[in-house]
Amino acid sequence: MPVPRILVFAAGALAARAALTAVRRSSVNPSLERANFRGRTVTLAGGPALAAGASIAAAAGASSGPAAAAALTAGLTSGAVGLYDDVVGNRPEQKAAKGFAGHLRALRQGRVTSGLVKIAGVGGAGLAASALLALDRPGRSRWGTLTDVALGAGVIAGTANLVNLLDLRPGRAIKASALIAAPLLSTTAAGGLAAGAAGAAAGLLPDDLDERIMLGDSGANALGALLGVAIAAKAGPIGRAVIFAGLAGLTAASERVSFTAVIQRTPGLRELDELGRRQS
Numbered sequence: 001m002p003v004p005r006i007l008v009f010a011a012g013a014l015a016a017r018a019a020l021t022a023v024r025r026s027s028v029n030p031s032l033e034r035a036n037f038r039g040r041t042v043t044l045a046g047g048p049a050l051a052a053g054a055s056i057a058a059a060a061g062a063s064s065g066p067a068a069a070a071a072l073t074a075g076l077t078s079g080a081v082g083l084y085d086d087v088v089g090n091r092p093e094q095k096a097a098k099g100f101a102g103h104l105r106a107l108r109q110g111r112v113t114s115g116l117v118k119i120a121g122v123g124g125a126g127l128a129a130s131a132l133l134a135l136d137r138p139g140r141s142r143w144g145t146l147t148d149v150a151l152g153a154g155v156i157a158g159t160a161n162l163v164n165l166l167d168l169r170p171g172r173a174i175k176a177s178a179l180i181a182a183p184l185l186s187t188t189a190a191g192g193l194a195a196g197a198a199g200a201a202a203g204l205l206p207d208d209l210d211e212r213i214m215l216g217d218s219g220a221n222a223l224g225a226l227l228g229v230a231i232a233a234k235a236g237p238i239g240r241a242v243i244f245a246g247l248a249g250l251t252a253a254s255e256r257v258s259f260t261a262v263i264q265r266t267p268g269l270r271e272l273d274e275l276g277r278r279q280s
Contacts (some may be wrong), residue, residue, distance in 0.1 A: 001110070002060055003192065005185060005191055005195040006195075007056075007090060007191060008057055008058075008060060008061035008111060008192050008195040008196045008199060009195045009196070009199035009202070010197045010199060011057045011060060011061075011196070011199065012053055012054055012056075012057030012058070012197065012198070012199025012200035012201075012203065012260045013053075013199045013200060013203030014048050014053075014193070014203065014204055015052070015053035015056050015200060015203075016050055016053030016054065016057075016111045016199075016201075016203040017049075017053075017203045017204070017257035018046070018051075018053070019049035019050075019053045019115055020045055020049035020053075020204060020207070020213070023048055024045050025051050026070050026138075026207055028171045029043060029045055030175075031043050031087065032044040032047075032086070033090045034214060034216075036166065036211060036214060037169065037249035037268035038211070040211050042211055042212060042213055042214050043212070043214070044086050044213070044214050044216040044218065045083065045213055045220075046208060046213030046214060046215050046216070046219050047079065047083060047214070047216040047217070047220075047221060048079060048083055048218050049204065049216050049219070050074055050079075050200055050201060050215060050218075050222060050223055050224075051075055051076060051078070051079025051082070051157055051218055051219060051221075051222035051231075052076070052079070052238040053165035053200035053203065053216060054075055054196060054197045054199075054200035054201065054222060054223055055071060055072050055074075055075030055076045055196075055222065055226065056072075056126070056183060056196075056224050057081070057195075057196030057197070057199055057228050057230070058071040058190075058192070058193045058194075058195075058196030058197050058230075059071040059072045059075075059105055059196070060194025060196060061111070061191070061193060061195050061196045062193055063188060063189055063192060063193075063263060064136050064190075066132045066135040066136050066170075067132070067133060067136060067189070067193065067229070067233055069132045070128075070129035070130070070132040070213075070233075071193055071196070071229050071260055072075075072227050072255075073128050073132065074128075074129035074156055074160075074222075074225040074226060074228065074229050075123050075187075075197075075222045075225055075226045075229075076124060076126070076225075076249075076255050077121060077122075077125035077128075077225075078121070078160050078221070078225040079219070079221065079222035080120045080127050080218075080235070081111045081117060081118045081120075081121030081125075081221070082118055082122075082164075082216065082217035082218035082219070082220070082221040082222065082265060083216070083217070083218035084114060084117060084118065084121075084219075085114040085115055085117065085118040085215050085217045086216040086218055087112070089113035089114040089115060089118075089216075089217075092210065092255050093185040094153055101141060104242055105164065109114075118136040118221070122155070122157050122160050122161070122221055123157045125154075125156070125225060126152075126153040126154070126156035126157035126160070126228065127149070127150075127233075129151050129152075129153075129156055129225075129229050130148075130149045130151075130152030130153040130155075130156060130232060131149050131230055132214070133152055133229070133233055134149050134152070134225060135216075135234075136189075138158065143164060144237070147237060148237050150233040150239070151232075151237060151241055152179050152240055154240075154242050154244040154247070154248070155228050155232045155235070155247065156189050156228030156229055156232055157174060157225070157228070157241050157244050158224055158228065158243075158244060158247030158248065159180070159224045159225065159227050159228030159247060160220075160221045160222075160224035160225040160228055161221075161224065161247070161251055162224060162247055162250055162251070163176065163177055163219050163220045163224030163227070164217055164219070164220040164221050164224060164255050165250075165251070165259060166220075167172060167189075167215050167216070167220040168259070169260065169273065169277070170208050170209050170210075170211050170212065170214075170277050170278065171205060171208050171209040171273075171274055171275075171276060171277055172263075173215055173219075173220045173223065173224075174204070174205050174208060174215075175272065175273070175275075176201070176226070177197070177198065177201055177227055178202070180227050180231075181194040181197060181198040181227060181230070181269075183197075184198065184227075184230050184231065184234060185198070185244055187234050189233040189234050190230040190234040191229065193226065193229055193230035193233060193256070194227065194230040196226070197223055197226040197227055197230070201221075201223055202219060204219075205276075208251030209276045210278050210279060211278050221275075223230060247277075260261045
């Protein structure tokens with residue numbers, strides 16, 4: 001019998017809060033301190049806390065064993081490679097490579113950046129998670145299954161990247177994720193997955209808005225990947241293709257357009273973005 005969504009949501013919030021306390025009390029917490037966009041010192045502890053809490057809660061709310069395995073694979077792997085990039089990517093020799101194009105340029109020069117490791121890890125996790133979801137859809141042709149898995153992987157990795165691209169101001173990534181999760185909550189295949197991820201994010205939202213924590217690549221990639229799993233669990237091949245095309249377009253646009261600038265000059269988006277945020 002499926003766990004009620006409200007309980008999954010609450011479990012996600014509690015799990016993320018407990019994980020945050022554990023990370024902040026650990027010996028690694030000092031190495032996670034960073035200066036945010038305002039120059040204030042905050043901790044990246046929110047990232048691994050969100051990755052762990054959201055992955056566990058999403059798996060608990062999944063409608064099947066394969067879906068639960070997909071959530072754990074996508075969430076924990078994306079969180080782990082994101083944390084690697086958060087830590088290693090802060091080194092001076094790593095900071096020069098910016099964006100997907102920058103990481104590719106570095107690779108052509110013979111350097112493997114932490115960002116490229118993250119991209120490969122999130123992509124691999126998306127592919128594995130999508131293959132697990134395919135176990136819930138038997139009876140398709142070989143080529144139909146391969147196409148479905150490839151599109152699902154693109155949706156999972158693309159959603160992870162989109163949420164990460166939005167994580168440039170306190171609370172922004174979590175607010176965007178809530179908007180993504182909302183229409184999924186009432187669906188059979190995706191509701192529990194979305195509820196677990198959204199609950200964990202909501203549990204950390206006050207700390208994010210008050211600039212006590214940052215999600216970093218670890219939290220943003222994990223949250224986005226889990227929402228991607230929920231989307232892929234619900235959508236058929238055509239839906240996956242349309243969503244993947246939209247995600248690819250947004251990713252391409254991010255190389256040329258500042259999302260922060262667009263949000264700042266768009267009424268409605270600007271107010272939503274600033275809602276609840278610390279003012280000074």
